[in-house]
Amino acid sequence: MEAQPATPARGGDQEQEEDAMDAFLDKFRCQQYRGRLHEDTWEQELDKIPMFMKKAPSEIDPQENPELACLQSLIFDDERPPEEQAKTYKDEGNAYFKDRDYKKAVASYTEGLRKQCSDPALNAVLLTNRAAAQYHLGNLRSALNDATAARKLRPSHMKAIVRGAICHLELRNFSEAVSWCDEGLRLDSKEKKLLEMRAKADKLKRTEERDVRKAKMKERKDEAQKGALLCAVQARNIQLASPGPDEEDDEEPTTPHGGLGSENAMGARVSLDDGGRLSWPTLLLYPEYGQTDFISAFHEDSRFIDHLMVMFEEPPPWDLERKYQPHLLELYFEDEDRGEVCQVSPESTLLEALQHPRYLVRAWTPAFLVLVKQSPFCKNFLRGRKVHRLK
Numbered sequence: 001m002e003a004q005p006a007t008p009a010r011g012g013d014q015e016q017e018e019d020a021m022d023a024f025l026d027k028f029r030c031q032q033y034r035g036r037l038h039e040d041t042w043e044q045e046l047d048k049i050p051m052f053m054k055k056a057p058s059e060i061d062p063q064e065n066p067e068l069a070c071l072q073s074l075i076f077d078d079e080r081p082p083e084e085q086a087k088t089y090k091d092e093g094n095a096y097f098k099d100r101d102y103k104k105a106v107a108s109y110t111e112g113l114r115k116q117c118s119d120p121a122l123n124a125v126l127l128t129n130r131a132a133a134q135y136h137l138g139n140l141r142s143a144l145n146d147a148t149a150a151r152k153l154r155p156s157h158m159k160a161i162v163r164g165a166i167c168h169l170e171l172r173n174f175s176e177a178v179s180w181c182d183e184g185l186r187l188d189s190k191e192k193k194l195l196e197m198r199a200k201a202d203k204l205k206r207t208e209e210r211d212v213r214k215a216k217m218k219e220r221k222d223e224a225q226k227g228a229l230l231c232a233v234q235a236r237n238i239q240l241a242s243p244g245p246d247e248e249d250d251e252e253p254t255t256p257h258g259g260l261g262s263e264n265a266m267g268a269r270v271s272l273d274d275g276g277r278l279s280w281p282t283l284l285l286y287p288e289y290g291q292t293d294f295i296s297a298f299h300e301d302s303r304f305i306d307h308l309m310v311m312f313e314e315p316p317p318w319d320l321e322r323k324y325q326p327h328l329l330e331l332y333f334e335d336e337d338r339g340e341v342c343q344v345s346p347e348s349t350l351l352e353a354l355q356h357p358r359y360l361v362r363a364w365t366p367a368f369l370v371l372v373k374q375s376p377f378c379k380n381f382l383r384g385r386k387v388h389r390l391k
Helices: 011-030 042-046 066-075 082-098 102-114 120-136 140-153 158-170 174-187 192-235 304-311 350-354 376-382
Strands: 278-286 291-299 329-335 340-344 367-372
Touching (some): 082 102, 082 120, 102 120, 120 140, 158 174, 174 192, 192 278, 278 350, 291 304
Antiparallel strands (some): 329 340
16 A cells, blocks of 8 residues: 655644734724724715715815826826727716806817817717807807807718707897708708797798898988988078087988988987978077977977967976066077177077078077076176177
């Protein structure tokens, strides 16, 4: 019988391993684990662990969040293929978009586009998504540019067509909005958004065209009225002052007296009736009390006294002395070029006053001074001025 080889004893090694494990466990029994979560602050501590974060910080400090910084460096590793990097930025942008953080979404999509990956479909998605984020930020032009660029990469990309049409509609480019909708409907004739948008854009387009036609008709009518007014004024030998630098209209004048017939500060204007007679917005000034009366349509054949009789039938509240009575009133106008005043008879018509060789209509609104005859204020007001009185 052959002798068997001796087996080395292992009892000693096993005992050593068991002793080492016991020592390791004894260490935890007498020493607390330093990485444990504390009872009072466990929620805040848990929120610092990348896997359990509810929201990533906007700025990552490697010293405060080393794990997150390491994870970010892995995700955005520049050594990865451009397509992978672009897709990562797309996903990040989508997450920001879902949280309505549109500025960060735009930044993420832009970074994805900067990777210049060779996948046109992915680039079209990045552009389309950035267009959506720009739209929510109110950057309609930028959104439209992105949608247009996305369509160049993928002409049949429906989301780019829808977003481009929306931008055109918001920018009041109604014809372009209709065109974009039509192109999308050729791809999908039942696309609900495009059908609704096209109907709205078409309606607004027709309304805008109608308004443009009305505006042009009104402009032609106004020009014809201005021409008729100018002829009527010139036929009466009424002098119109050229507008000063501060009075010029924004529009180019179409006559030597540009703006004739335009509304004055009170919203009234010179008018020509069917009988060919003029009515003027007219100011009566009472310098003694700093008061005025405005007659919106003073017919040229009406007399001053007729208006004064109605206006002073009852004393105005500022005439405490009740001295402004029609038969005691005198009318004047100022000749500003000569620094003189000219008297006008209350019995005269407006046309007769306007035809005075020294009268100059300013700002399309005749103005006359009203004073109480022989009153102290009247004498003082006229003192030192050359007065051309009626004969």
